[in-house]
Amino acid sequence: MKLPKAAVERIIRNAGAERVSSEAVEDLKEAIEELGMEIAEDASEMADYANRKTIEREDIEMAVTY
């Protein structure tokens, strides 16, 4: 568990959902955790590439764009 289910449920509710099954919340949570991890891993590689030990905002931006 990385993201709290309640926070993910808020995202679905904001998208205009009338009702949402618990499994759907769980699945969305997994999907965005996975996307988040992919971006984070790419950002980490970008920081390495730039010879930094700290992941900066620009690494996230590069990771999202490329």
Next chain:
Amino acid sequence: MKLPKAAVERIIRNAGAERVSSEAVEDLKEAIEELGMEIAEDASEMADYANRKTIEREDIEMAVTY
């Protein structure tokens, strides 16, 4: 604020980051909230399309796939 910053920071730490700037956490948080909202909106359309008022797991799966 939808996702807690601490949870997003855990995702970056798990990706092997030694140090992460606060702005990078904020940017990743925004990026995955946005991706989450896009998936949620698509899932909501999938549920409509299937004549359901409840977003189910299969709607998230369809939204992630298509």
